[in-house]
Amino acid sequence: MSLYWRILLLNAAVLVVAVLLLLGPVTVSTPVLPGEALVLGAGLIAMLVANAVLLRIGLAPLQRLSRAMITADLLRPGSRLAVSGPGEMAELTKTFNKMLDRLEAERAASSARVLSAQEAERHRIAQELHDEIGQTLTAVLLQLKHSADQAPAALRDELGQVQEATRASLDEIRRIARRLRPGVLEELGLHSALRSLAAEFTTRGLSARAYISPGLPPQSEEAELVLYRVAQEGLTNVARHAGARAVEVHLSCGPAGGIGLLIRDNGQGIGQAPEGAGIRGMRERALLIGAELTIRPGPSGGTDVLLDVPEAKGAHS
The missing domain is CATH 3.30.565.10 (Histidine kinase-like ATPase, C-terminal domain)
Known part of the structure; x- marks a missing residue:
């Protein structure tokens, strides 16, 4: 029986009992007698308690499912909600678990494509840094050395500082290229x-x-x-x-x-x-x-x- 019909039938049963009590041995007088007020109050409390208990029991699987939806994290896969509750809730839980399976599979596949493209781009950039900028700076260093050897003594110190700055830039570019493309991983x-x-x-x-x-x-x-x-x-x-x-x-x-x-x-x-x-x-x-x-x-x-x-x-x- 669905959650809707269980709640509806219990509410109907409680209301029918209340009406029968009013039409049978219990009547409402004007003004209301203490005994009648007591019976009516007790009936109202009984209806509220019955509804609260049924709703808590019937909606507990839905609350668990809601918490699972809030806390679901595709970067921490494998967590699934236990299938429990009446038929509709069990089906909803199974559907949610299947949705997580599909989302995790799609997330893993898309991440693989993105990271593969990222590695390829890193490889390309590292290659360009090494082949283009690295070789250019190496040529600049050689030219600076040649110029320093032929320059007047007053300019040699300044050219030496330029050489050191260029050499430091070349080392930094090589370090960046190594981090972008771990050649030592491929080779050793x-x-x-x-x-x-x-x-x-x-x-x-x-x-x-x-x-x-x-x-x-x-x-x-x-x-x-x-x-x-x-x-x-x-x-x-x-x-x-x-x-x-x-x-x-x-x-x-x-x-x-x-x-x-x-x-x-x-x-x-x-x-x-x-x-x-x-x-x-x-x-x-x-x-x-x-x-x-x-x-x-x-x-x-x-x-x-x-x-x-x-x-x-x-x-x-």
């Missing part, structure tokens, strides 16, 4: 890429170290790229926002035959700050390979960023 693999990334983020105020466990299972190229990008974004967040003095990158075996990436810093922690675009980007990348991203307080302060990658299928060796 994930382990060397993570060590190189940690060394890149090591500065006078921040110590970054990478710890790679031996005997790790092989990963697909897509999984290695996701691991690298999550580590890169995590280290970037530490350098920009954490106020940390040290950060560690751990790559180790996961609990179910997969692989786990842990980025742990000793900074001020994430607190109650909302997740920004960087963390959302990490979650989207994790979805591409079915991984789970967890951000939690560290054991001794700071923040832990943990990426659990499931066991690889069809991974290259």
